[in-house]
Amino acid sequence: MKFFLKSISYVFHPLFMPIIAVSFYYAKSPRYIPTEIIQAKIISVFILTLILPILLFFLLKSLKTIHSIHLKTTQERIMPLVLFSVIIFLVLRKIFPQNDILELYYFFIGVLITNLSCLFLAFFKFKVSLHMAGISGIFMFFVALSIHYNININGTLALLSIIIGLIATSRLYLNAHNYKELAIGFFIGFLPQLIVINYWL
Template sequence: MKYIIRSLSYIFHPLLMPIIGVLLYFKISPRFFNPAFLFSKLFATTIMTVIIPILSYYMLKNLNLVSDINLKNVKERRYPLLMQLLFTFLLIQIVFKGYEIPELHFFFVAILGSSLAAFILALFSFKASLHMIGISGLVVFIMGLSIHYNQNLLLLIAFLIIGCGGTATSRLEAKAHTYIELIIGFFVGALPQLMAFKYWF
């Protein structure tokens, strides 16, 4: 049971939440997308939100700016978060422009807001849970799509909420966060997505 709980930290890893959000959007949206267009967006998102951040981590490790992939030291979180701000900004400006796919454009604008909030908290030596930021933002985004497209996504939303609870349990089990860090992380991820609704609904 402990193995299953701990595995949730990897299944719902914050690096994977943006690409999962994009995949689910293309699955849920009633709009038609050219396969080449769809592939280009997915490929660019994977590069900018998964591949480059992983490579950046190893660069930071070689520079002795981070010591552990879990970033347990709150000061070490500042560099990866700063890079995430840059990569997300570039993704918004280059890949998901507002006039093409407003839903995904503002999904990433909200992610940018969450990343900025997490960075500011890190400057004040507060370690908000990045896992909770990622999964809570995704849950709220999918809820928004369900309302926006008038689709019954109850099973998907229920699965993500269970995943959210399981991820929180996993982080507590690993002693990676306190309750307050998980709660703050949840709201840092969820609130920007809620605030973004009025721009794409």
Template sequence: MSDFLKSISYIFHPLFMPLLGSTFFFSKSPRYLPVEIIEEKLFSIGLLTIILPILLYLLLKTLKKVHSVNLPTTKERILPLALNCVIIFLVIERILPKNELLELYCFFIGILLSTLACLILAILQFKISIHMIAAGGVLMFIIGTSIHYQININGSIMLMCVISGLIATSRLHMRAHNNIELLIGFFIGIIPQIILLNYWL
């Protein structure tokens, strides 16, 4: 059970969640888009939100700016979070222009706002769960997609709720966060997505 809970933190790492949300959107959206365009968008999102941050992390570790992939201290989190804000901004500007895919555009604006909030809190030396920020953001985006297209995806919503619970349990089991840090992280992920629903629902 211990190994299973630890694996949850890696399987549903925050780096994978933007791609997960984007893949879900393309799989459920009734809007027609050529397969080539979908593949191009997902590849670009994966490249910028997964591969690039990993390479930057390795660079920061080489420069001794970070010491662990878990970024256990608020000081270690500041530079990676700032770089991630730049990466998300690039995704918004270069891959998901507002006039093409408004839903995903707003999803990534929400991610950017949540990341900025997490960065500000890290500067103020308050640590929250980035895992729960990501889980909360994806969960709210899935709910928004269901409302927007008026489709029954209760199974997907329930699955994401279960995943969010497993992530929280995993972080507690690993003693990476306490209950307050998990709860605040979850709401920091959800709230920007709720606010942005007004622009695409």
């Protein structure tokens, strides 16, 4: 059981959320977009939001700024969250500017708001659940897409609901967070996506 719940924390790590959202968007969007452009966008997001943060993690670890990928203390979280905010800003400037794909532009605006909120709380020694923030943001974005394109993704949303429960159980079982940190993490991920849909839905 411990191995399974620990695996959940790795499989659904917050760093995977942007590439999941972008891939899902392109898979479900009815608008025509050339395959070459889709591939280029996905690869760019993969490099910037997954590969680059992993490389920066090893750099910060070698500098002893952080000690593990779990970022167990609020002090350890500050620099990674600052760097990830810069990365999301680059994504907004170079990959999904406002005049390109409005849905993904505002999705990343929501991600940036979530990230900055987590950073703000870290300065005040509050360790919000980044896992819950990531998965709840994805959930709200998928709900918005289903309404926007009038598509039935009830199976996907049901699966995401189960995953949210598994992540919460995993983080509690591993003593990584308490109920309050999980709940606030959920709303910090969910609410920005709910707010920004007013600009594209």
